[in-house]
Amino acid sequence: MSVIDCDYLPTVKPQQFPRELAVLIVRKASAMAEAFEQQALDQLTKDAISALSAGADPRQVIRQMRL
Template sequence: MSVIDCDYLPITKVEFPPELALLIVRKAQAMAVAFEEKALDKMTLDARRALQGGVKPRQIARQMGLVPA
């Protein structure tokens, strides 16, 4: 049998349980919130350090991709 003749996907469809989908959505949302908080903390810290180093706010905003270049 060649690779082309192999079936890689299941032939029968599996019904996805709504309860499992809800649990996945809730977990993904919690992960997104945690990521957003970490990103916000990191970006704020980086901006504060740049300001202390004498970098202008407009330049920081451009470097962070907050405004068009």
Template sequence: MSVIDCDYLPTEKVKIPAELALLIVRKASAMAAAFEEQALDQLTKDARRAILRGTEPRRVIREMRL
């Protein structure tokens, strides 16, 4: 028993079937790829906008923490 008495937390271990685990991993991978693509698009758009405004590329690098 822990220091904090938490009877609302599940105590039994649930075995996730391999097929379900594989589907979860595939879904997480697809979600991560979509997020990566969105992040790349946004960072590129932000950098392009800054350069068009006349910001030095070195400053863009520094401000974007690249």
């Protein structure tokens, strides 16, 4: 029952979330996170190599990359 006391509001029965669907969602999210992590690692490595090649001090690169 809602805060508003009326008969015309539909009663919503809580549904059980399908376990199989939850597992598939978790697997997909995990795969997406892994792909994103690899892309981030590649980009950070590329940026660091570029900065070091340009003559930047490694401590400066660490500070700029907030490592």
